[in-house]
Amino acid sequence: MALEHGDTRVGRCHNGSGLCLSMESFDMMDSALKAFDAAVEADPGNANAWHNRAMALERLGRADEAKADRQRADEILAQPAKTAPEPEPEPEPE
Numbered sequence: 732m733a734l735e736h737g738d739t740r741v742g743r744c745h746n747g748s749g750l751c752l753s754m755e756s757f758d759m760m761d762s763a764l765k766a767f768d769a770a771v772e773a774d775p776g777n778a779n780a781w782h783n784r785a786m787a788l789e790r791l792g793r794a795d796e797a798k799a800d801r802q803r804a805d806e807i808l809a810q811p812a813k814t815a816p817e818p819e820p821e822p823e824p825e
Contacts, residue, residue: 739773739774739776739777741773741774742769742770742771742772742773742774742777742780743770743774743777744770745766745767745769745770745773745780746766746767746770746777746779746780746783748763748766749763749764749765749766749767749770749780749783749784749787750763750783752766753783753786753787753790757790760787760790760791761791763787764784764787764788764791767780767783767784767787768784770783770784771784776807777807778804778805778807778808779804781800781801781803781804781807782800782801782804784800785797785798785800785801785804788800
């Protein structure tokens with residue numbers, strides 16, 4: 732099965748790649764940021780990706796952008812968790 736844009740797995744994959752790149756060396760931080768950009772584009776509801784992008788921006792000296800991304804991550808985390816709808820009750824036997 733191919734992964735499509737909007738599939739949260741795509742965002743998680745890009746986020747994981749960004750984490751690996753960001754831990755490699757500071758020279759890889761621009762590449763890590765591109766991976767985090769792709770992660771939040773693919774899955775805008777991924778608070779971890781927004782947080783990780785903020786950390787990369789901070790390390791690159793882009794504090795204002797980092798602050799905005801941290802705020803976005805906090806907003807996502809503050810939202811109530813989505814739950815599955817309650818199943819319909821079984822009909823009473825006649």
